[in-house]
Amino acid sequence: MYTYNAALAVVSMTLFGGGVGFAEESASYGFGRPATVVEVQAWDIDIGPTGSGLPPGRGTVPQGAITYAGKCASCHGATGIEGLQTQLIGGQGSLATDHPVKTIGSFWPYATTLYDYIRRAMPWNAPQSLTPDEVYAVVAWLLHQNGIIPADMIIDAQTLPAVKIPNRGGFVSDPRPDVPSR
Amino acid sequence: MSSPDQEKSVHSNRETPEEEHVGRRTWLTSAVSAMGLTAAGLIVPSLLPAAEQHHSDPTRVPGRIPSPYGTRAPGETAQRLTTATHSLTPHQVLHGIITPSALHFECHHNGVPTIDPDQHRLLIHGLVERPLTFSMNEMMRFPSVTRTLFIECSGNSGKEWSGPTGKTVQETHGLMSTSEWTGVPLATVLAEAGIRSETAWVLAEGSDAAAMTRSLPLKDVIKDVLLCYAQNGERLRPEQGHPLRLVIPGWEGNACIKWLRRLKLGTAPFMTREETSRYTDLMPDGTARQFTFVMEAKSVITSPSGGQRIEPGFVEIRGLAWSGRGKIATVEVSTDGGGSWKPAQLQVPILPMCHTRFRFGWWWKGDDVLLQSRCADETGYVQPTRAALVAARGAHSSYHYNAIQTWKIARDGQVTNVHI
Numbered sequence: 001m002y003t004y005n006a007a008l009a010v011v012s013m014t015l016f017g018g019g020v021g022f023a024e025e026s027a028s029y030g031f032g033r034p035a036t037v038v039e040v041q042a043w044d045i046d047i048g049p050t051g052s053g054l055p056p057g058r059g060t061v062p063q064g065a066i067t068y069a070g071k072c073a074s075c076h077g078a079t080g081i082e083g084l085q086t087q088l089i090g091g092q093g094s095l096a097t098d099h100p101v102k103t104i105g106s107f108w109p110y111a112t113t114l115y116d117y118i119r120r121a122m123p124w125n126a127p128q129s130l131t132p133d134e135v136y137a138v139v140a141w142l143l144h145q146n147g148i149i150p151a152d153m154i155i156d157a158q159t160l161p162a163v164k165i166p167n168r169g170g171f172v173s174d175p176r177p178d179v180p181s182r
Numbered sequence: 183m184s185s186p187d188q189e190k191s192v193h194s195n196r197e198t199p200e201e202e203h204v205g206r207r208t209w210l211t212s213a214v215s216a217m218g219l220t221a222a223g224l225i226v227p228s229l230l231p232a233a234e235q236h237h238s239d240p241t242r243v244p245g246r247i248p249s250p251y252g253t254r255a256p257g258e259t260a261q262r263l264t265t266a267t268h269s270l271t272p273h274q275v276l277h278g279i280i281t282p283s284a285l286h287f288e289c290h291h292n293g294v295p296t297i298d299p300d301q302h303r304l305l306i307h308g309l310v311e312r313p314l315t316f317s318m319n320e321m322m323r324f325p326s327v328t329r330t331l332f333i334e335c336s337g338n339s340g341k342e343w344s345g346p347t348g349k350t351v352q353e354t355h356g357l358m359s360t361s362e363w364t365g366v367p368l369a370t371v372l373a374e375a376g377i378r379s380e381t382a383w384v385l386a387e388g389s390d391a392a393a394m395t396r397s398l399p400l401k402d403v404i405k406d407v408l409l410c411y412a413q414n415g416e417r418l419r420p421e422q423g424h425p426l427r428l429v430i431p432g433w434e435g436n437a438c439i440k441w442l443r444r445l446k447l448g449t450a451p452f453m454t455r456e457e458t459s460r461y462t463d464l465m466p467d468g469t470a471r472q473f474t475f476v477m478e479a480k481s482v483i484t485s486p487s488g489g490q491r492i493e494p495g496f497v498e499i500r501g502l503a504w505s506g507r508g509k510i511a512t513v514e515v516s517t518d519g520g521g522s523w524k525p526a527q528l529q530v531p532i533l534p535m536c537h538t539r540f541r542f543g544w545w546w547k548g549d550d551v552l553l554q555s556r557c558a559d560e561t562g563y564v565q566p567t568r569a570a571l572v573a574a575r576g577a578h579s580s581y582h583y584n585a586i587q588t589w590k591i592a593r594d595g596q597v598t599n600v601h602i
Contacts, residue, residue, distance in 0.1 A: 031324060032316040032375070035306075043387075044307070048448070048453070049452075049453045096466065096468030100464055110458065113454065124292065173472065179575075
């Protein structure tokens with residue numbers, strides 16, 4: 001590891017055109033202090049596609065309907081279709097048409113991203129205010145309304161990563177430059 | 183040439199009642215206490231004919247004393263055009279390549295957070311030897327680097343995918359700006375924590391109400407990414423990520439996470455909402471391109487541009503060109519809708535991943551004109567026509583619109599946005 005880090009430090013020294021001058025060369029400046037486990041846990045809120053980071057808790061579709069109606073519907077609409085903000089439901093089969101509708105059901109590739117995003121950024125006026133059970137429940141309702149899971153499915157840290165949403169294979173890497181010159 | 187802003191500017195410079203009022207009221211105080219003039223000096227104005235005592239000749243009135251923090255000139259009225267989520271830079275009235283910090287475009291995902299820089303911390307964890315937390319004081323102790331770089335929102339000109347939408351260059355191209363950025367290389371700070379060899383991606387997270395996150399490939403960001411704390415010589419503006427942000431030369435703005443609080447190293451992309459359902463480019467076949475970070479070469483004529491009106495005679499055509507892949511090599515200008523092209527003059531120094539100012543001296547004879555600029559970068563990439571871009575990507579990809587912009591000049595001199 002030391003070798004790799006030293007190499008990186010050299011890269012950082014040389015890449016910037018001699019902008020960094022050294023009286024004595026060093027691979028470490030000794031800045032920063034060790035982060036405590038508590039500090040890391042407080043901010044480590046991301047949920048990966050494998051489900052890494054999902055907390056204990058569970059949610060059902062009926063519970064999600066109640067939370068959605070109370071905390072989400074005012075922006076996204078009672079059914080997730082007619083709101084002033086992003087449409088969440090429907091749009092399947094529309095992506096290759098002249099009127100593509102990008103929703104959770106038609107476009108999102110990973111169900112785990114729903115937990116990550118709703119927990120970190122929703123509701124808009126009070127982000128990070130939902131309990132894990134509330135987030136799981138809203139995720140369950142959204143997946144069910146999009147026809148992805150049955151009405152009686154329980155969503156938790158084990159079931160969510162296994163949910164395959166339709167557009168999982170819909171993303172490709174960057175092929176640019178892709179436009180012929182002149 | 184005149185635009186609404188310029189007309190206002192000329193008018194205000196000639197006569198600014200408020201300025202004049204303040205000047206008269208405070209004249210004696212400032213003259214005596216600050217300028218240290220003698221009583222004899224104070225008598226001079228009263229010896230002038232009555233009519234001339236009310237003039238605004240600045241050579242006859244002591245000026246204002248120095249101030250701790252400057253304000254812009256009276257009549258300088260350029261403003262960002264704001265919406266609930268973003269604001270646009272008024273390129274039609276700017277000069278050179280540096281965007282004034284107060285006019286740098288904004289794009290937020292849930293507002294501008296209020297952050298105490300003394301309390302702010304950057305946490306580095308995940309696949310590192312030593313999870314570390316840094317104060318801003320520590321960030322600023324690292325060896326520093328300064329670079330002048332553009333930042334362009336991937337949605338800049340995005341409404342033009344569906345047809346000529348923006349009325350002015352501020353509306354069509356206002357989601358980009360250039361600043362001089364100062365910070366510490368990301369590589370330097372990551373080395374402090376010790377990158378484990380299996381690391382391939384870095385999650386960057388902001389301290390805003392969206393806890394905005396993007397996954398970034400380590401092999402790219404280790405090269406030249408900066409953790410910035412200063413913009414145009416002073417600490418970052420709140421809306422530009424104060425106290426700490428990523429600046430990734432040439433990459434789309436949303437990847438340059440503002441209010442940076444956390445870097446987590448991992449083996450794979452974290453597949454956040456911003457890099458799956460949001461900042462991906464939908465193609466006609468229904469697939470979407472993901473991790474399209476680079477902003478390709480693009481140029482636009484900022485003057486004359488939409489909403490302005492020109493007079494027959496000499497017109498200096500002015501614009502900006504930039505490329506996320508390096509330096510601008512050439513800019514050409516067409517006055518006949520792309521039928522013929524002539525080289526524009528490029529202002530040196532030409533910097534990589536930075537706005538380059540171009541100019542083209544021209545005499546307008548009062549006829550119908552379709553004005554365009556076209557750039558090429560040092561990789562040989564040539565800015566495409568709208569037709570070629572739409573042929574390759576369709577009209578629903580939302581982001582990364584970099585087609586040649588056409589301004590139509592009518593016989594009355596009025597400039598409008600058209601697609602040809």
